Every structure is written in structure tokens, then in C-alpha cells.
Amino acid sequence: MPLQVYYLGPPGTYTHSIALHFIQEGDSARPSSTIRQSLEDAASAWSEDGHRHQQSVVPLALMPYENSTYGLVLETQSVLIGPRHGEANVVLGSNGQLALPNELSPVVVAEATRAVRHALLGSRRAQDRLRRKGGMQALHALEELDLSRVTKVMSHEQALGQCSDFLTRNCPKAERVSVASTALGARLAASNISSENTGSTSACRPSSSTPLSAQHAAANDEETRRLWGEAVIASIVIIAYPTPYFFIAFGVMVLLCLWTGTYYRTSARELLRLVQDGGRAARPIDSDKDEVVVAIGTEQAAEELDLVVLQRNIQDRDVIPPN
Ligand SMILES: O=C(O)C(=O)C[C@]1(C(=O)O)C=C[C@@H](O)C=C1
Incomplete structure (x- = not known):
């Protein structure tokens, strides 16, 4: 059967x-x-x-x-x-x-062991925010991540415990939030949804004040605005390409972008909208520039959710499982 x-x-x-x-x-x-x-x-x-x-x-x-x-x-x-x-x-x-002494009396029929290798996972946006920026460092260390900027780590209680030393050393400011499983934490990090609206292990659901659908919509909204920011730069390239001054202007612009570490700022229209509705508009939790939400989980989960593996093998100790 x-x-x-x-x-x-x-x-x-x-x-x-x-x-x-x-x-x-x-x-x-x-x-x-x-x-x-x-x-x-x-x-x-x-x-x-x-x-x-x-x-x-x-x-x-x-x-x-x-x-x-x-x-x-x-x-x-x-x-x-x-x-x-x-x-x-x-x-x-x-x-x-x-x-168990109930009418079903379930019994333990088998046991299996698995080696646990945890990875620190984040969205591409989280990865961008963790990149060391500013000064000439940006030119050399594009791939270097400053994990101390992580503000929230979401995972299963066990995974948080298994990586506790790593988190203390590398993400000292990060709030550790336990959710029902590592894969749920990865999903929340993928949608940039912070724990305040998801609850912890015992109550993994969004708060009633900001429905999840609104957060998803707002996250998409921000993504669209970000793409527009990139599109503006792209159109300058196309229009200005034939003129010799372009190269100088473009070079200065790239240097400025790298120097300040930013190429996108909230649009004036978006700011107006926020002012007009008194800031009540639903928006992704991490629209706050300082919020960096990551998760601890499997690299397979990262692949499925298109998350970035920020660091592999972050468990504090490796133990060879018995056969
Ligand atoms: O959250 C998961 O991915 C689980 O399968 C749970 C669980 C656990 O409870 O120990 C499994 C293995 C890891 O140690 C971390 C979490």
C-alpha cells in the first residue's frame, strides 16, 4: 500500500x-x-x-x-x-x-538522520543592501558583504540555535525571529516580509492591520519603481551614446553612483502619495532603507525561491551523523 x-x-x-x-x-x-x-x-x-x-x-x-x-x-x-x-x-x-495513549496510538515506525548544513539566504535586494559601498572600496569589493547590517534573521528555532555563534559574531544587530520552519523563513525573506507582520512560531500569520496581499502589492510596487530608476539610466545611455561628451558624463555618473552607493531614490510621486495619505499606505516592511531581512535554511530552498546564498555552512558545529 x-x-x-x-x-x-x-x-x-x-x-x-x-x-x-x-x-x-x-x-x-x-x-x-x-x-x-x-x-x-x-x-x-x-x-x-x-x-x-x-x-x-x-x-x-x-x-x-x-x-x-x-x-x-x-x-x-x-x-x-x-x-x-x-x-x-x-x-x-x-x-x-x-x-501515544489515544485511540489512534501512533507508534514510531522508523528513524532517519540527516546532516544539517545551513546557509544564510536573502533576496537580491537584501544582497544589494549588504554590499560594502562608499568610497573606492566599492570599485574593488562589489561582492564583499557586510553581514553586520542584517537587521532580522528568520528561521526555525533549531536552526537559529545551531547558528547562534555565527549570528553573534557576524550579525550582532540582527533580531532573531523563530518561525514555523526554515522554508517558511526563506519564503518570508524572499517576499521581504518582516516578522512584525508574520508573528513567531506560535502565530505565523500576518497582523490584521497590514494584510499580506497589501504587502505583496506594495513590494511589487517598490520593485517597479526600482526598475524605473534603472530604466532612466538606460535611456540616458541610448540617447547620449553618439556624442563624445557622453563618455565623460557617463563615467562621472557611474563614479558618483558607486561613490554614494545609490542609483535610486524614492520617486517624488511616491513621496507625495505617502505624505497625502499620512504614511498609512501599505508598503513593504523593508522599504525602510535600513531593514535587511534574511533567513537560515537549505540551499535547495534558495534555488526554488530565487534567493541568494549570502554565506554557506554557517552552522556552529559539524557533526558526522551515525550510519
Ligand atoms: O525547519 C526545517 O527545515 C525543519 O525541517 C525542522 C528542523 C528541526 O526542527 O530541527 C530540522 C532540521 C534543522 O535542524 C532545523 C530545523
């Missing part, structure tokens, strides 16, 4: 990568929003099948349990053991495995 594996989503989490290793042709892997939800989803899939008096799949929940550098995964612990420590919330199944 095919397996139906519920894992901590969205796609791109470490748990997802284990699920993909675990399943075979004909099986399926389905994302759940939290670790607790993955167990509940598997449980309801069992009972749905049960009501039909015919089992068509084997629903399983794949839950991260423990890691060698930051210890037990608290959410899994509280789902499996329950909040009332010390009471008989946990029993051993007939096979000697951990089992």
Missing part, C-alpha cells in the same frame, strides 16, 4: 528532504503547516480511510525529533509527550516503541 507522508512544510525544509529520501514511486509527500499539524493530518487521513472501511494509503507523519548540536525539538516533544511532564502521557507500544 502506498505511503502518504506528512512533513513540516512548506517544501524546502530539512524534513521535506528526508521525506523525499524516504518515499518511493507511488508514495506521496504532503506539506503540513507545523510539526503538530503533520501528526494531526496523518491522524485524520487514518480516520477518513477508516470511515470508508477501506485503507487505501498508509498515512505517516515525519517529525524532526532531535539534533546533535541544539538538542530536542520542543514542538515534537510537546506533541509526543504533552504539556504535563511527569505524568503518564507516554506509553510504550507493544513493539517497545514510543506510543
Whole structure:
């Protein structure tokens, strides 16, 4: 019978990568929003099948349990053991495995290990903001990033813990915000959505005052304005190209842009709009020039979300997993 594996989503989490290793042709892997939800989803899939008096799949929940550098995964612990420590919330199944004392009595049927390699991920805009700029440095060090400018790091609590020393050394000003999974943190960083509007692990949803759709719209708006800023420079190139003075003027302009570290400023029309509505207009959180939101996660998540890997292998310690 095919397996139906519920894992901590969205796609791109470490748990997802284990699920993909675990399943075979004909099986399926389905994302759940939290670790607790993955167990509940598997449980309801069992009972749905049960009501039909015919089992068509084997629903399983794949839950991260423990890691060698930051210890037990608290959410899994509280789902499996329950909040009332010390009471008989946990029993051993007939096979000697951990089992829950409810009507479904789920048992642990398999265990897998995975080496964790974390990367610091950010949008292209975040990368731009981290580039060392100003003075002649800009000419030589375009690719050098100043991670100390990061203001917010979003990830799963475990990943934040596993990279704690790295963050203290390299991103001392960054607020560490735990969200439901590494892949969710990567998605939020990709859309430049800051934690204030997303909540933390326990409440990963936008605040009611600024709906997510408005933030996405505003983010697109800013992107469009930025492209216009670039288009203005491009049109000067086309019009002025045939004249010899162009090269001097263009060279001065490029130097000025590199020197000041900016080639785009908020348009006058946008400023007027903000003044007119008293600054209430929805806008991306990081429209504030100083806001740099990044995430900790897998390089696969970066590929899927078109994020930039700002730095690889940022975990504080490497531990070789047992076979
Ligand atoms: O957030 C994820 O990507 C997960 O799969 C969860 C999890 C965990 O809970 O330990 C898995 C492995 C890493 O240690 C960090 C996070």
C-alpha cells in the first residue's frame, strides 16, 4: 500500500528532504503547516480511510525529533509527550516503541538522520543592501558583504540555535525571529516580509492591520519603481551614446553612483502619495532603507525561491551523523 507522508512544510525544509529520501514511486509527500499539524493530518487521513472501511494509503507523519548540536525539538516533544511532564502521557507500544495513549496510538515506525548544513539566504535586494559601498572600496569589493547590517534573521528555532555563534559574531544587530520552519523563513525573506507582520512560531500569520496581499502589492510596487530608476539610466545611455561628451558624463555618473552607493531614490510621486495619505499606505516592511531581512535554511530552498546564498555552512558545529 502506498505511503502518504506528512512533513513540516512548506517544501524546502530539512524534513521535506528526508521525506523525499524516504518515499518511493507511488508514495506521496504532503506539506503540513507545523510539526503538530503533520501528526494531526496523518491522524485524520487514518480516520477518513477508516470511515470508508477501506485503507487505501498508509498515512505517516515525519517529525524532526532531535539534533546533535541544539538538542530536542520542543514542538515534537510537546506533541509526543504533552504539556504535563511527569505524568503518564507516554506509553510504550507493544513493539517497545514510543506510543501515544489515544485511540489512534501512533507508534514510531522508523528513524532517519540527516546532516544539517545551513546557509544564510536573502533576496537580491537584501544582497544589494549588504554590499560594502562608499568610497573606492566599492570599485574593488562589489561582492564583499557586510553581514553586520542584517537587521532580522528568520528561521526555525533549531536552526537559529545551531547558528547562534555565527549570528553573534557576524550579525550582532540582527533580531532573531523563530518561525514555523526554515522554508517558511526563506519564503518570508524572499517576499521581504518582516516578522512584525508574520508573528513567531506560535502565530505565523500576518497582523490584521497590514494584510499580506497589501504587502505583496506594495513590494511589487517598490520593485517597479526600482526598475524605473534603472530604466532612466538606460535611456540616458541610448540617447547620449553618439556624442563624445557622453563618455565623460557617463563615467562621472557611474563614479558618483558607486561613490554614494545609490542609483535610486524614492520617486517624488511616491513621496507625495505617502505624505497625502499620512504614511498609512501599505508598503513593504523593508522599504525602510535600513531593514535587511534574511533567513537560515537549505540551499535547495534558495534555488526554488530565487534567493541568494549570502554565506554557506554557517552552522556552529559539524557533526558526522551515525550510519
Ligand atoms: O525547519 C526545517 O527545515 C525543519 O525541517 C525542522 C528542523 C528541526 O526542527 O530541527 C530540522 C532540521 C534543522 O535542524 C532545523 C530545523
